Amino acid sequence: xxxxxxxxRLNRAFGALPVTRxxxxxxxxGARRALIGPNGxxxxxxxxxxxxxxxxxxxxxxxxxxxxxxLSQADRARRGLARTFQINQLFRGLTVLENLCMTIGERDxxxxxxxxxxxxxxxxxxxxxDHLDSLRLTDDAxxxxxxxxxxxxxLVEIAIALAQKPRVLLLDEPAAGVPSSESHLILDVVAxxxxxxxxxxxxxxxxxxxxxxxxxxxxVQGAVFTQGTPNEIMNNEQVxxxxxxxEDHRGGRHG
Amino acid sequence: xxxSDTTMAxxxxxxxxxxxxxxxxxxxxxxxxxxxxxxxxxxxxxxxxDRMTFGSQVLVMVMFALSLDLILGYAGIVxxxxxxxxxxxxxxxxxxxxxxxxxxxxxxxFAAAIVAxxxxxxxxxxxxxxxxxxxxxxTLATAIMLQETGNLRSDISGGYDGLPGLTFKPLLGxxxxxxxxxxxxxxxxxxxxxxxxxxxxxVYSPFGQALTGIRENVRRMHAIGSPVHWRLxxxxxxxAAIAGVAGALFTQTNAYVTLTVxxxxxxxxxxxMLILGGTGRLYGxxxxxxxxxxxxxxxxxxxxxxxxxxxxxxxxxxxxxARRGVLGLFESMGQYxxxxxxx
Numbered sequence: 184x185x186x187x188x189x190x191x192r193l194n195r196a197f198g199a200l201p202v203t204r205x206x207x208x209x210x211x212x213g214a215r216r217a218l219i220g221p222n223g224x225x226x227x228x229x230x231x232x233x234x235x236x237x238x239x240x241x242x243x244x245x246x247x248x249x250x251x252x253x254l255s256q257a258d259r260a261r262r263g264l265a266r267t268f269q270i271n272q273l274f275r276g277l278t279v280l281e282n283l284c285m286t287i288g289e290r291d292x293x294x295x296x297x298x299x300x301x302x303x304x305x306x307x308x309x310x311x312x313d314h315l316d317s318l319r320l321t322d323d324a325x326x327x328x329x330x331x332x333x334x335x336x337x338l339v340e341i342a343i344a345l346a347q348k349p350r351v352l353l354l355d356e357p358a359a360g361v362p363s364s365e366s367h368l369i370l371d372v373v374a375x376x377x378x379x380x381x382x383x384x385x386x387x388x389x390x391x392x393x394x395x396x397x398x399x400x401x402x403v404q405g406a407v408f409t410q411g412t413p414n415e416i417m418n419n420e421q422v423x424x425x426x427x428x429x430e431d432h433r434g435g436r437h438g
Numbered sequence: 439x440x441x442s443d444t445t446m447a448x449x450x451x452x453x454x455x456x457x458x459x460x461x462x463x464x465x466x467x468x469x470x471x472x473x474x475x476x477x478x479x480x481x482x483x484x485x486x487x488d489r490m491t492f493g494s495q496v497l498v499m500v501m502f503a504l505s506l507d508l509i510l511g512y513a514g515i516v517x518x519x520x521x522x523x524x525x526x527x528x529x530x531x532x533x534x535x536x537x538x539x540x541x542x543x544x545x546x547x548f549a550a551a552i553v554a555x556x557x558x559x560x561x562x563x564x565x566x567x568x569x570x571x572x573x574x575x576x577t578l579a580t581a582i583m584l585q586e587t588g589n590l591r592s593d594i595s596g597g598y599d600g601l602p603g604l605t606f607k608p609l610l611g612x613x614x615x616x617x618x619x620x621x622x623x624x625x626x627x628x629x630x631x632x633x634x635x636x637x638x639x640x641v642y643s644p645f646g647q648a649l650t651g652i653r654e655n656v657r658r659m660h661a662i663g664s665p666v667h668w669r670l671x672x673x674x675x676x677x678a679a680i681a682g683v684a685g686a687l688f689t690q691t692n693a694y695v696t697l698t699v700x701x702x703x704x705x706x707x708x709x710x711m712l713i714l715g716g717t718g719r720l721y722g723x724x725x726x727x728x729x730x731x732x733x734x735x736x737x738x739x740x741x742x743x744x745x746x747x748x749x750x751x752x753x754x755x756x757x758x759x760a761r762r763g764v765l766g767l768f769e770s771m772g773q774y775x776x777x778x779x780x781x
Contacts, residue, residue, distance in 0.1 A: 234661065260663030272661065274654035280458050285651045289664045294648040297672075300466040301644045308459045321451055324458035347662055 185248035187212045187381035188351045193232055193242035202228045204406040210351060210381040217392040218385045220402035226385045227269055230353050234266050235259045265349030267340045269356045275329040279320060279339055282328060283311035286346040314346045318372055334365035341372055354384040466642035475724045479627055490619035494691040496731045497626040498684050501633055503712045503723035505680035508637055511718030512646060513673050514653030519577030520681055521704035522584050523554045527682025532601040532695040541606045543690050550686035551679040558678020559671065566670040585700035600696025622691045629687060633680055641720060649673055714756055716763025725764045
């Protein structure tokens with residue numbers, strides 16, 4: 184079976200500074216993989232390279248076995264590669280419901296239509312409300328995104344990614360910036376994701392990582408340091424030295 | 439007990455859902471208040487029969503500002519060269535009449551729309567990969583380049599003397615141009631109504647929604663798979679066509695056109711009008727263009743030398759107290775009153 188997502192010998196540098204070095208990564212269908220590493224290890228850069236927000240200097244990205252390295256970010260998204268952002272990227276001046284309807288509209292190609300009213304597609308609105316329902320956001324449907332507390336905005340961020348009906352989902356610190364009293368809501372959602380979606384999660388909170396991930400990749404200075412099951416990683420002396428030992432893993436540091 | 443609680447919660451959720459869905463289902467429907475600007479325009483026709491030429495100019499500027507609203511207010515494209523398309527439309531009609539004796543007005547509008555759309559498409563395709571200051575400078579340069587091209591070939595364009603004394607065939611072959619401009623006022627109003635209907639459809643369409651998405655967060659649009667560049671080029675082309683029609687009407691109502699239509703002044707003025715009225719709300723163009731033109735008319739009569747001071751003062755006040763334009767001010771006042779009533 185071909186992997187849902189394959190990254191082959193990916194390289195990228197900013198000026199003289201190599202930030203991604205010969206990275207290989209594979210996500211099987213339904214994978215639950217965590218990407219961890221100290222600050223500045225190049226985790227977000229890797230996500231940007233996979234989604235096409237950045238172009239690699241060498242290497243390939245394959246989605247379902249097809250080379251997508253030359254495709255634009257939007258083309259990749261339409262082929263089932265979705266992401267969330269470490270810092271919210273939402274349509275802040277629009278309602279939560281509109282945020283979702285727009286995503287569905289772009290996914291299904293409705294947005295090429297200049298004539299028919301957006302509100303005339305009941306199916307789209309119903310689907311958007313279903314997504315909101317599943318994340319318990321229905322009560323906020325008509326609120327502007329910028330009026331929501333940050334934690335709820337994080338949920339909208341995930342709702343949008345899910346509304347894309349992705350096959351591969353990249354979560355860039357989904358609970359970042361959320362007070363721990365609310366973060367369990369987000370992590371419950373993450374834990375309950377459709378088992379068919381291949382998920383790569385960047386996360387600093389080791390409790391979350393060990394609870395959620397079946398495989399872990401450790402990135403250090405832009406290169407894959409090691410990968411393995413949570414148990415292997417936890418018992419790996421070197422990993423403890425470079426990462427686990429250094430950082431208070433409950434601190435929820437930014438990265 | 440618990441069972442009734444869950445059914446109640448379910449019913450609650452269903453009604454919340456219904457309310458939320460309703461909002462989107464109804465939003466694009468015409469509201470009664472939307473008839474106001476049109477009733478106003480018709481009333482003006484009867485109340486000020488001797489100011490119809492001025493009235494036509496206002497309608498032309500409303501249409502011009504409306505085309506800018508589509509790209510600035512909805513898609514968030516900041517341009518200082520929108521007069522380029524107004525000028526292209528104005529000169530299309532002017533040159534057709536002066537050089538090719540094509541003086542039928544309505545087909546002239548279509549010709550202007552097509553030529554302006556082509557120019558909009560080509561320049562948009564190149565320029566819209568840039569944003570912010572770079573785009574501002576490039577759009578500005580586009581208008582200047584078109585103006586200088588006209589200047590270079592003054593044998594065709596008439597240079598800065600323009601194309602004076604144009605005559606056009608009677609409208610639909612029946613209604614002739616009259617000295618007081620009654621015919622052209624109604625003509626401009628009818629064209630504006632048609633254009634407005636198109637713009638309104640676009641704004642409330644899924645495509646229009648995608649434009650607001652681009653305005654709100656372009657990174658997210660890329661991430662959800664939106665072909666951002668094409669969306670922008672499409673709307674830029676449409677806005678160019680509408681600005682072209684406005685320019686064509688300008689030439690037809692004035693019966694002359696000079697290269698000043700390409701002036702930076704013209705680009706800046708239309709932006710000021712739109713911001714004064716309120717961006718991204720369709721009717722901002724109506725309010726802004728009317729208020730600006732009436733003030734300009736009033737101040738220039740009051741003091742022919744210093745009238746710009748008056749306009750400047752109004753703008754300063756608008757920026758200080760009505761950031762979201764006149765319509766935004768009304769909106770805030772409405773909310774304030776509603777909240778006062780509640781408490």
